[in-house]
Amino acid sequence: MNTKKIAVSSMILLQGAEGVADSRILGGFHSMIESEAVARARAAGYEVYDRYCHTGEFGLDVIGESGFAPALCNGSYLPDGTEKVLSGEIDALLSLDVNGSPRRGAATAGLVNMKPTYGTVSRYGVVPIASSADTVTVTAMTASKCSELLSVISGRDEKDPTTVEIAPCNAKNNGGNSRVLRIGICNDAVKTADSTVIERYNDTVSLLTAVGAEIIAQSLDIQNILTVAHAAWNTVLCAEARGNLSRYDGVRYGSRASRYEDLNEMYLRTRSEGFGALTKSVLLYGSYALSPDCKSGGFFKAAQAREWVKAQVKSLFENTDVILLPACSVANYTDDVIKKREITAFSENFYTALPSLCGLPTVTVNGVQLIGKPFSDNLLLSVANQITDGQASACRRIVLPSTRDIRLCRSPAELRSSSSSDGQTPTAT
């Protein structure tokens, strides 16, 4: 019998493994516990890769580029772990969706990623960043493999009170939906994306039409909803990260500064040396958004905008079952995006912000996102299954990268010099 193998990103704890959260501040930390998702996968017979896949510092990056040297494949940098899925070395990759990087990574690599409804998979044993939105996701070659792993790891967990009991995930089970599937699209929503992304979006619309779905053009202003959701999400993420990352102070675990005169200086040096530039920007803005000095409204305003977005999305789902959106604004992540991650990480999440903000289930397939109502995970997996297994021959499929084209974006010498000056976790070369 073939044993199924999975790999785990560094935001999901593995007992004893090094490199948690790809951050220098957790250098030397080895977890004594294992996350519930990994424990359930092991109990179901999955073999777990014993080293983390890099996810970038606290999962805030575009595709995790701060934690390792991404390989360039067919013109795009790919996240760590995707080449293992593409080559068949592992069956699936478990990641924590903090800022949408697993979805973007799956879109650029041509894989399927399933981000289930918030509360479906236990967050016990993950590194918390935005606790109201962090979701354990699965990336695999097909929707069937995603649903196999999800059916094992999802469900109520007494150690995480935000989890709920749900029916097992099954890509063949469309949730008892016997009528024609209604897919909501909005051409306004893809205006800001590049031409390749628009082509993939249109290809997916054609595929869905070929499998018998009804395409409904949305009359609500989806572009406005996305803009408000993006702004609200960035503030909520920064504010929640500010709270969750305040625990890293060098006292009980992780790394500690080597020279300090008093407790305050120990905190200052430890945190300054331990966090990277993007994480510091996130912390500072989160602190500002939570303070009374924030004249623009900050977290309070973002939380209310979140409720407005949820109401708008509820209206959208009154006449549609699934909403189709791109996953990225560019088809390929090149040096321009990766090396300016302090700016691009929070602009590239424009399309991934809405599902994160509202806790909606999302499947990324064919380079686009299919977003469903809460707890419609089975329906989404079923639609993705039909797209990947039964696509029409006239539609172009994303070309899978060839391993011959792999080139590291930075040389080992550059990696060593950047890790010592940026305060980032040194990567293995």
Add this chain to the structure above:
Amino acid sequence: MKLVKTVKNQEAQCKLSLTESERESATAFFMAREIEQKALDTVILTKTDGTASVPYAALREDIPAPKADRKAFLDISPDTDGAFVKVPRTL
């Protein structure tokens, strides 16, 4: 300049010390988020009783802003009912 000062103020709150390049990067980050916040001004918010649409700042008019009227804020004491404290009205 104002954003640079804001970034420096928040450094102390977060127990962080930034290099010049990190501070520039953080200032650019702040600027981008402040521009995005303007999109939230388009959101219309209503009171919980649905009577009228009001700006978000007016929704907590029953509790004075701490910085504006600190003494009034500290003078608020919860209603008691014998040995029990009455739960204050919230949104």
